Structures are given as C-alpha cells and as structure tokens.
C-alpha cells in the first residue's frame with residue numbers, strides 16, 4: 001500500500017505524517033509537492049496539517065483551488081481513501097469533499113495540547129481498530145478548529161453516522177463537539193486532532209497509530225494482498 005502526503009506551500013505537519021506512515025507503520029510513502037498531479041499510483045492520499053498559503057482568505061481556501069485537489073477528488077471518486085488532518089481537514093471542507101465549514105476557535109486563540117476524544121463511529125475503514133465509544137487522546141494544534149454545519153447538514157451527518165470523533169471537553173466551540181467527520185461513502189475522513197503526532201509513546205500517546213493500522217488492514221482485506 002502506497003501513501004502520498006501532499007505538500008502545499010505552508011504545510012508544516014507533512015514530515016510528521018510521512019514519518020508516521022513510512023517509519024512507524026513501515027509503508028511505502030512519498031512527499032508529493034502540490035504541483036505534481038500524478039496521484040494514480042497511490043492507494044491513499046494524506047492531506048497534512050499546517051498553514052497552506054499562510055491561511056490567507058480562510059484556512060484551506062487557497063489550497064482547495066489548486067490543481068492537485070482535482071486529482072484528489074478523482075482519487076476520492078474512485079473510492080480510494082483520503083485523510084485530511086487539521087489544515088488537511090480545512091482543505092477538504094473548502095473543496096466540498098466534506099460538508100460544513102471551519103470557524104475561528106471560540107476563544108480566538110491558537111490551541112496546542114492533548115484532548116480526549118470519543119470514537120463515535122468505529123465502523124469505518126479508518127477506525128475499525130478502535131472499540132465502540134473508546135476514549136482516546138490526540139494532540140490538537142489549531143486556530144480555526146471550530147467546526148460549523150447548519151441544522152440540516154448536522155442532522156444528515158448524525159443520521160448517516162458520519163460523525164467519527166467527538167471532543168470529550170469541547171475546546172474550540174465545534175457544533176455537537178465534532179472533531180472529525182467522514183463522507184457518505186466512507187472513504188474521505190477529515191479531523192482536527194493529529195493522529196500522526198500520536199504514534200509513539202514517547203510523544204505522549206500512541207492512540208493515533210490504530211487509525212493508520214485500520215486503514216492498512218482494510219486495504220489488505222479489500223485487495224487480499226500483503227503489500
């Protein structure tokens with residue numbers, strides 16, 4: 001299984017993501033500069049965190065208009081997995097690959113600490129290795145993590161079990177304590193907390209590693225190969 005970590009000008013969690021999949025999980029992975037649109041040979045696309053284009057206009061807005069996102073959409077339309085973390089989630093929202101929008105944190109400050117999260121849906125290809133409603137701990141690091149969706153979108157997300165992670169102690173004002181959502185089809189996940197920064201106990205938590213392991217296991221089961 002081969003991962004592409006897309007790098008935009010201003011990405012700053014790309015190397016953490018690469019380290020997690022390449023060195024901790026032992027998978028094939030490349031850092032892919034946003035101007036390179038050849039994504040056909042990758043099985044999964046990872047949109048890392050950071051400040052793409054300096055968060056100008058709105059975080060993720062300018063990156064969402066780049067050509068590479070058309071190729072990410074093609075990849076998603078083919079049913080292949082896409083994971084957006086933090087700024088990656090913001091880009092997925094701005095691209096329309098996931099519903100809703102991100103607002104500034106309710107205290108208008110950048111926050112950087114560990115948060116307790118509940119795995120609200122453990123029946124996705126990203127969360128199958130977690131237990132139902134398991135509480136896990138992942139770091140957050142964002143200024144615009146206050147997820148908003150209108151009432152109709154919210155009830156649709158709830159009805160379709162698309163809310164995958166919720167905060168135990170909502171730090172940023174997100175509606176319904178939402179920390180991560182998945183698309184209807186179940187192959188595009190966006191989340192504000194950073195699983196790639198919680199893959200070794202030395203980092204304070206290794207709760208993030210099972211997200212990547214879930215994805216790899218699902219891919220191997222689907223394609224019945226050990227690569």
Ligand SMILES: NC(=O)CC[C@H](N)C(=O)O
Pocket residue numbers: 013048049050051052055059085086087088110141142143144145
């Ligand atoms: N770690 C990140 O991805 C930062 C996210 C983002 N640009 C913000 O501060 O809201």
